[in-house]
Amino acid sequence: MRAYVQQFLKGDPNYLNLERIAYTFWERGYEVLRFDYPEFCKGNLDRGLLSYPDETIVAGGVGMVREAIKRANRSLPELLELPNCLKPWIGREYWTSTLEEVRQPFEKEEYTQPVHVKPLYEHKRFTGTVFREFRDLIPSAAVDGATEVLVQEVVEFVSEWRAYIFRGNIRRVANYLGDPLAFPNPVQMQAALEAFENRPVACSMDWGITSAGETLLVEVNDGYSLGNYGIDMHIYTAMIEARWREIMGLEDNGIGMGI
Template sequence: MRAYVQQGQKGDPNYLNLERIAYTFWERGYEMLRFDYPELCEGALDRGLLTYPEETIVAGGVGTVREAIKRANRSLPDLQELPDCLEPWIGRKHWTSTLDEVRQPFEKEVPTQPVHVKPLHEHKRFTGTVFKEFRDLIPSATVDGATEVLVQEVVEFVSEWRAYLFRGRIKTVANYQGDPLAFPDPTRMQAALDAFESCPIACSMDWGITSTGETLLVEVNDCYALGNYGINMYIYTAMIEARWREIMELEDNGIGVLL
């Protein structure tokens, strides 16, 4: 098995995670090869992606993995961040719109409620942010107004946690922001997982704890776009491999079943 792991740049927030992924695949006995994004775009991985897909895994940043999926002639996964089936656990209003539509009341300085806005599909277009007033529009000023966005009612969380889901089970729950002692309600997390229709083989649910102690779903993240906030690296790389194979429409090789 050959694992292609993107070469990060020192200073990049994802650098250490990529190094740990590369090391763990090597430690697991895989042939481990590093590459950078331009090499991918120039076709350096095409032979593995197109001729030897059964023996090829690609790990890297979100945009990099999406490009690899396209070069492998596979459909990009379209996992909803707030799936309809998980509505009972979301606990706030949310809707889709365009950036132009969301900007309008703030540009006209019409009194309006703050909203959290993030790209619906192309996550690298701009970082999700809260629009409260005109100046909040500046970071996304150069983004095409026709860009589809996910808009949410603003909820203040005192603590946020990532639940790593693998093969229908919660494998690890890790605090990534806020009070580490304000833990999400396990029964709500399990109930949401049980209700999660078409759950990928590997992904995450992020959970937020409100000031009143309520546990709400922040978002769902696909495994190919998943940072490591504390899960065991063997489980984490098994999740990457299993989800990659699922996206590539390959037979499940059972990786991680015994972990």
């Protein structure tokens, strides 16, 4: 098996996680090949992606992996974010729009409720942020107004947790922001997991705890590219591999069943 793992420079937020991914695939006996974006654009991964898909895995940032999926002539998986089947656990209004449409009332300084805004598809365009007043538009001022965005009613969370889902089970729950003693309701998490239709083999469900103690779904993330907040690296790389094979339309090789 061959694992192509994206290479970042030291100092990049993704650097350490990708180094650990590369090391773990090597430890598992895989041939590990590092690459950067210019090498990818030159077609350096094409031979593995097109000629040996059953022996090839790609690990990297969300945008990079999605580009690799397209390069392999496979359909891009739908971005999960907030699936409608999980609406009972979301606990707030949300909708899609364009950045220009969301900006307008703030640019005119009209009274409007604060909203959380993040790119729907092009995640690197700008970081998700709350628009409360005109000055909040500045970080995204250079972004094309036609950019599609996910807009949400603002909810203040005192704590946020990531539940790693693999083969239908919660494998780890990790605090990544806020109060580590404010834990999400396990009954709510399990109920949402069971209600999650067309769930991928590997993904995460992020949960937030409000000041009133409610457990609400923050978002869902696909397993082909997830931040690691403390899950065992062998489980983590098995999640990446299993989800990659699922997207490629390959037979499930059972990776991760014994760990």
